[in-house]
Amino acid sequence: MNRLLPLAVTEAVSRKRGQTLVGPISLRLEGQGITVVIGPNGAGKTSLLSLLHGIARLSSGTVQWACPIEEARHAQAFVFQRPVMLRRSVLENAAYPLRIRGVAKAEARARAADWAEQVGLGALLERPATVLSGGEQQKLALIRALIIEPEVLFLDEPCASLDGRAMREIEEILLAARDRGTRLVMSTHDMGQARRLADEVLFLFRGRIHDSGPAGVFFDGPATPQARAFLRGDIVE
Amino acid sequence: MVDLWSGLSQAFWLMVTLDPELVEIALRSLRVTLSALVVASLIAFPLAAMLAVRRFRWRRTIIALLNALMGLPPVVVGLIVYVFLSRSGPLGVLGLLFTPTAMIIAQTIIIVPLIASIAHQSIRELWAEYHDLLISMNVTEWQKMHTLIWDSRRALLTAALAGFGRAIGEVGAIMIVGGNIDHATRVLTTAIALETGKGEFALALALGFVLIGLAVAVNLGIHWLGRTERGGRW
Ligand SMILES: Nc1ncnc2c1ncn2[C@@H]1O[C@H](COP(=O)(O)OP(=O)(O)OP(=O)(O)O)[C@@H](O)[C@H]1O
Numbered sequence: 001m002n003r004l005l006p007l008a009v010t011e012a013v014s015r016k017r018g019q020t021l022v023g024p025i026s027l028r029l030e031g032q033g034i035t036v037v038i039g040p041n042g043a044g045k046t047s048l049l050s051l052l053h054g055i056a057r058l059s060s061g062t063v064q065w066a067c068p069i070e071e072a073r074h075a076q077a078f079v080f081q082r083p084v085m086l087r088r089s090v091l092e093n094a095a096y097p098l099r100i101r102g103v104a105k106a107e108a109r110a111r112a113a114d115w116a117e118q119v120g121l122g123a124l125l126e127r128p129a130t131v132l133s134g135g136e137q138q139k140l141a142l143i144r145a146l147i148i149e150p151e152v153l154f155l156d157e158p159c160a161s162l163d164g165r166a167m168r169e170i171e172e173i174l175l176a177a178r179d180r181g182t183r184l185v186m187s188t189h190d191m192g193q194a195r196r197l198a199d200e201v202l203f204l205f206r207g208r209i210h211d212s213g214p215a216g217v218f219f220d221g222p223a224t225p226q227a228r229a230f231l232r233g234d235i236v237e
Numbered sequence: 238m239v240d241l242w243s244g245l246s247q248a249f250w251l252m253v254t255l256d257p258e259l260v261e262i263a264l265r266s267l268r269v270t271l272s273a274l275v276v277a278s279l280i281a282f283p284l285a286a287m288l289a290v291r292r293f294r295w296r297r298t299i300i301a302l303l304n305a306l307m308g309l310p311p312v313v314v315g316l317i318v319y320v321f322l323s324r325s326g327p328l329g330v331l332g333l334l335f336t337p338t339a340m341i342i343a344q345t346i347i348i349v350p351l352i353a354s355i356a357h358q359s360i361r362e363l364w365a366e367y368h369d370l371l372i373s374m375n376v377t378e379w380q381k382m383h384t385l386i387w388d389s390r391r392a393l394l395t396a397a398l399a400g401f402g403r404a405i406g407e408v409g410a411i412m413i414v415g416g417n418i419d420h421a422t423r424v425l426t427t428a429i430a431l432e433t434g435k436g437e438f439a440l441a442l443a444l445g446f447v448l449i450g451l452a453v454a455v456n457l458g459i460h461w462l463g464r465t466e467r468g469g470r471w
């Protein structure tokens with residue numbers, strides 16, 4: 001089972017130069033499944049995911065994994081809203097996380113090539129990653145995160161610039177990862193995708209979890225007027 | 238003008254006949270400077286990477302110092318190295334004064350700040366780009382530095398070239414610590430200084446052209462190395 005969970009977050013706040021980016025947040029992450037984080041631009045989705053992952057400063061409150069922090073950090077991965085490409089070939093980008101974990105070069109490359117094949121990057125292995133299209137870069141960032149078979153995977157709008165078909169392929173891959181036991185936490189602006197993938201929903205508004213619940217309940221009838229408005233596509237105020 | 242022409246033709250003849258003395262001097266220049274370049278790069282690249290990724294107390298000071306030391310007067314470096322290596326100096330027992338090793342030490346000291354400063358500029362830019370990703374991947378400090386150095390290798394090559402240019406043309410420091418001894422520590426620049434002093438302008442010019450030719454050849458060679466890599470990989 002997942003060594004990292006449950007994750008207990010209490011009154012966690014992330015601030016930068018006196019300005020609150022997100023929080024205070026209290027939540028518990030456990031079991032299996034996909035948690036989808038939704039909310040308007042600037043609501044704090046990216047900040048929340050970064051805070052949980054440990055790459056944003058925790059200004060106050062606690063974020064407590066079920067295992068020691070170093071172990072927890074090692075078993076997580078994060079897919080950024082804006083993909084960061086190493087100035088290397090596609091293959092070497094995908095193999096990088098394995099290489100830093102000490103996997104031998106040949107094996108790391110073979111596994112990277114496998115993953116690249118799965119997302120349709122098989123023909124681009126020797127290209128510099130920096131010249132890929134936006135969508136291709138997102139796919140590469142995704143397999144680079146999945147290749148270590150993380151126990152918890154954070155994804156910040158992983159399908160933002162993908163076409164419909166690529167999005168479905170990625171969703172298949174995410175669902176497969178979930179079924180293998182990876183706990184996923186992802187943000188998205190695509191409500192169709194949120195409905196397709198979510199087991200649990202967090203609705204962020206002005207830096208706080210304004211509404212939340214199991215996906216079925218939430219999408220059938222959100223408790224708060226803001227979440228209802230957001231789902232209708234109205235302006236939330 | 239006459240000197241210039243006779244210098245050119247003399248350089249030409251010295252080269253086509255592979256004048257043994259010229260070859261010896263040119264090879265020594267190349268050996269000393271390339272050795273200094275390798276040592277300096279081995280110090281400067283990790284230093285530059287460390288200054289980019291680590292936040293420690295003296296970081297800003299060291300960066301400022303490196304920038305200031307870029308303009309280090311070679312003669313002064315030579316003098317200081319001389320004092321250290323001279324028989325009564327703290328490293329006198331090593332007996333390095335007036336050897337090529339002393340020249341390598343002096344040149345290394347002169348070009349480390351230059352290479353480190355230029356390298357730091359580009360590594361810092363790359364670090365800004367990679368920061369979030371590498372932090373997220375929880376890589377160790379060493380892995381960070383290694384990744385940054387490897388991925389900015391083309392910019393680092395340029396930094397090394399700048400260092401090479403500065404070292405190969407340097408005369409003040411190596412004159413002092415090397416002594417310009419025939420068949421031992423005479424290199425192109427010190428030979429030029431000597432011949433000029435003797436009034437042998439044509440020979441001095443000939444040596445000068447060889448020096449320029451050498452510098453251009455090394456630059457082209459390294460440039461070509463960088464290109465083949467791009468051609469093969471990208
Ligand atoms: N580094 C920063 N410095 C200052 N303010 C920041 C910083 N990063 C984010 N913010 C602010 O924090 C708030 C939350 O930002 P965040 O990126 O988490 O929003 P988001 O929900 O991910 O938005 P989007 O849907 O546009 O991606 C915003 O108001 C943003 O301007």
Ligand SMILES: [Mg+2]
Pocket residue numbers: 045046047081156
């Ligand atoms: Mg965001």
